[in-house]
Amino acid sequence: MNTRLLSRGLALALLLGAVPASAQQMSEQQLVGSLRNVTQAAPAVDVGVLVQELEANAGKGVADLPAWHALAQLPQFTLDVEFENDSVGIEPESYRTLGVIADALHGPLLRDYKFLIVGHTNATGDARHNLKLSSERADAILQALTTTFSVPGSHLIAIGVGQELPLEGTDPKAAANRRVQLVNLGIAQ
Amino acid sequence: MKIRFAALGGIMLAASFASAGVGVAQTVSYADAMTMLTRDCGADVKKFCRGINLGNGKLANCLGEHQAQVSPQCTSTLASVIASIQARLAAQASVFKVCASNAAMHCGGVQGEANIVQCLVKTERIDSNACNQAITNAGWR
Numbered sequence: 001m002n003t004r005l006l007s008r009g010l011a012l013a014l015l016l017g018a019v020p021a022s023a024q025q026m027s028e029q030q031l032v033g034s035l036r037n038v039t040q041a042a043p044a045v046d047v048g049v050l051v052q053e054l055e056a057n058a059g060k061g062v063a064d065l066p067a068w069h070a071l072a073q074l075p076q077f078t079l080d081v082e083f084e085n086d087s088v089g090i091e092p093e094s095y096r097t098l099g100v101i102a103d104a105l106h107g108p109l110l111r112d113y114k115f116l117i118v119g120h121t122n123a124t125g126d127a128r129h130n131l132k133l134s135s136e137r138a139d140a141i142l143q144a145l146t147t148t149f150s151v152p153g154s155h156l157i158a159i160g161v162g163q164e165l166p167l168e169g170t171d172p173k174a175a176a177n178r179r180v181q182l183v184n185l186g187i188a189q
Numbered sequence: 190m191k192i193r194f195a196a197l198g199g200i201m202l203a204a205s206f207a208s209a210g211v212g213v214a215q216t217v218s219y220a221d222a223m224t225m226l227t228r229d230c231g232a233d234v235k236k237f238c239r240g241i242n243l244g245n246g247k248l249a250n251c252l253g254e255h256q257a258q259v260s261p262q263c264t265s266t267l268a269s270v271i272a273s274i275q276a277r278l279a280a281q282a283s284v285f286k287v288c289a290s291n292a293a294m295h296c297g298g299v300q301g302e303a304n305i306v307q308c309l310v311k312t313e314r315i316d317s318n319a320c321n322q323a324i325t326n327a328g329w330r
Contacts, residue, residue, distance in 0.1 A: 089242060096224050103219050
């Protein structure tokens, strides 16, 4: 292995000792624990059908539609990724979250699976704009994971559902609905 | 420069005295690398590269283009982060190759990568130094 890479990596490891432990909401263990929970009875969800259902029901919500309902049964984790207002720029404060996802997806427990990245917005503003924004944001996350962290492209799909799938029991405009879901679709073929 | 090399050399020497074969990890997790990036480059990203993302080298390019204005600490940390990510990727890619004979010898019949890694972690004392170090550097111990 390249010695220079290693000594730089080691230098980073040393610097890390000086970093105060930050209050991180999410750990690799939590993420892996939620995402690995694959059962035999896991429904096979076709992402194409998810998209079809979404397009046919824009503005009406998708929670009760068959493929989206099936998606809710799969092992998943909800994350907070902060973006610059009305842009696809990921805030520096959220870089660590991407790193945790990369750690989890590269690990032996999850590296053989395929994952869906679902971008959500809350219900502030235009529904169609939110759909587009959430899609572009989910794709930005996918780009970072597959290029910066070399997660295999065949193991990730990104879609945006806009404001069409708010958290149950919440006000659709609540900030909590601005979120990212990571869903385990099963073994990558 | 000499002092830094000596310090690194010292750490590496200390590492070699650590428990048989395992040593100190020479890479950090992707999460920890990102924590460093945010800490040392977050302010500069907001100032000079607002809205530009990780991914496809765009952020690194932007910070590079503004190197004259960006803090020296950020420039240095960025290089270390890039190297650290590459080192960890390489370590992870190498584990199953480097540990192939150990896996065959001590974990024969074990199915699935996760179970093989778990077995190799358990058989640390009888696995090769190279295999153990690869697992440590992969962050899988």
